Amino acid sequence: MTTRMKYITVVAVVGATTSASTLAQELAVEEVIVTAQKREQRLVDVPVAIAAIGGEELEQKGLTNIQDIAFTVPGMALREDGPGSYQIFMRGLSNQYGADALVGVYLDEAPMTLSGADQLDVRPLDLERVEVLKGPQGTLYGQGSVAGAIRYITKSPDLSKLGGAIEAQESFISGGDSREVITGVLNAPIVTDKFGIRIAAQAQEGGGWQDQPQAGIKDGNNQDLRNVRLKALWKPTDALAVQGMVVVHRNESELGLGFENPDRTVTVAVDRSRRLVPKEFDYDLYNLDVKYDLGFGELLSSSTYIDHTHRYPFSYIAGPATNYGEGVPGAPLAVEGTDDRQQAIxxxxxxxxxxxxxxxxxxxxxxxxxxxxxxxxxxxYDTIYDYIDPAIPTFNFGYFDYLEKEQNESFAVFGDVSFRVTDWFELGGGVRYFEDDQETFDGFSSEKDSFDSTDPRVYASFKLSDDINIYASAGSGFRSGGFNRGDLPNYQPETLWSYEVGSKGLLAGGVLAYEVAVFYSDYKDMLRRGLILNPDGTTIQNTTNIGKAEVKGAEIGLTWRPFDQLTLNATAAYMDSEIVEVKSADATNNAGDPIDYVPEFSYTLGANYEFDLSATLPAFFRVDYTYRDKVSYIDRSVFYDQFLPFYSDDISLLSARLGVTVGRANIELFGTNLTNQNQWIDPYHYWTNANRTRPRELGVKVGYSF
Known part of the structure; x- marks a missing residue:
């Protein structure tokens, strides 16, 4: 496909050839069981590209949030607006606008996606694994999974034995504050083999590095985090299992914007010395799963209720590259503003x-x-407008309220079936019918609209052996339309067809595990935001379906055990994304533009070495390196064309961890971003709305298991 793709192919061939020489050692990469198709299967048997990260690997890599996971999964990116606020992108489908998400997030069976800009913050705590499903998952997971789905699989109560662990961590941020984290897990069978509970809790304080000097704020993005999960499992019979889950999440940060300057400071609009309201991101989740084994199949009922509140400041300053900023000929006005935003869902x-x-x-x-x-x-909103044209009156401070109330009701029916035509060939397909009824009220008037879609999927698997699978699939995705304010017309749904061919398997007696896929996605009626400027200087946001985009890509993953103590892994993704057709008169893109937030090339390299300091002191050493190409951003309704596109930086991150087990205790030394890279993650920094890589962090963790 390109020079880079040739390089990936060579790596795969060399890896497979080298691993064959280790067959005699009778080693094996650990087999992974997943539930991506809502039933238990070996990873190698699932006709979908999946990145599965086990719970132990999550801890050894030090992955603490979705941003960390995004750097671990090539081809995945996200837009972050401070702690707990994320929009996740995958496989070249990157779009900040729309009524729902492009990537769905699940905690076990509970959907954590509320809307396009509201996805609940899930911390990797006491997990079996994380499954990242790539490509459209609309048949089984609905409209919010157009580009893929992320599933956090938690550990369930063990009904046979009492156990648990407690860990304390102290770390130090380069140029910032220390971070303290306490984590505890308790598993208790109340009635052996019948009823038990499992509690996982985490408390975090500190860890900030952003300053607001004019306000006297130091390390203002410290996080006060409390996250508690309780699971209770009741098995009155072998066939029936009733499991309840409660999650309480509280997170507060003094600054909490997530945006910073290269010198690690934060600039607040209008009044540089102003102390913003603290950012608060809270939710309570209640889930009840009832499973009954019918013998020929399993019946599941999953009920989830979520209560989410979010209060956050949002500051923006128009830079000279924007058509709102001073310093560029013809610029009509300079704009700065700070919002106090509150959301309840x-x-x-x-x-x-x-x-x-x-x-x-x-x-x-x-x-x-x-x-x-x-x-x-x-x-x-409080916004300052400094008009350049003296004929237009100056409007210095304008305070006004914004209200938006929404009520959405949707339902879907779905099915997926597969037939094993022969021992080596399986053919399958599925379909989902979806209907979405929306209503909105802006304080003056209300609107209603309905959207529906039928989304099919077909796939086939060809088994060369029990451990090698070749598959092909084609699936569609759908995302509802929504409302523009005032007299502007509503925007219509987006649709997607994606085609994928891949292979996954185990080679050389299980010493080498591989996964490779190539895909093409046809993304129609893509949504983008435009801004309409009124004569009085106010603006109206207008979301429109601008046209069609195409994404071509390839992914590869390798895990190799050259000898018993050493495990090596490498993953890579290449994507070519382009907007190929523009049909909207007020479009923010031209044909030929790349899609926002899509890295062309990204990869990870990792090594884990297990050894013994003595006969009773097992230890490990792990090192990980991640690389991601720069990502771009284009918006011609806000920025002057000669400055576009804007780019983030190339991101290179190196981390390492050394651990030793002493009886039931464990001690770990770790470091993240060891080279202390200070790079733009986000390209949207010309409105001072972009975050940068977290500084180097060095720390120690001590734990005890029982």
């Missing part, structure tokens, strides 16, 4: 499905899904 969802047991001749999943969401958003 309540969501109830219910899924009922029947899935086949095991992996036999005929496999199936049938189900239905219902969701009701209510949202109340308010904002108070």
């Amino acid at each position: 309540h969501q109830f969802s219910q899924e009922l499905r029947l899935s086949s047991s095991g992996d036999g001749f005929f496999n199936y999943t049938f189900g239905g899904f219902y969701r009701s969401l209510g949202s109340h958003f308010t904002a108070v």
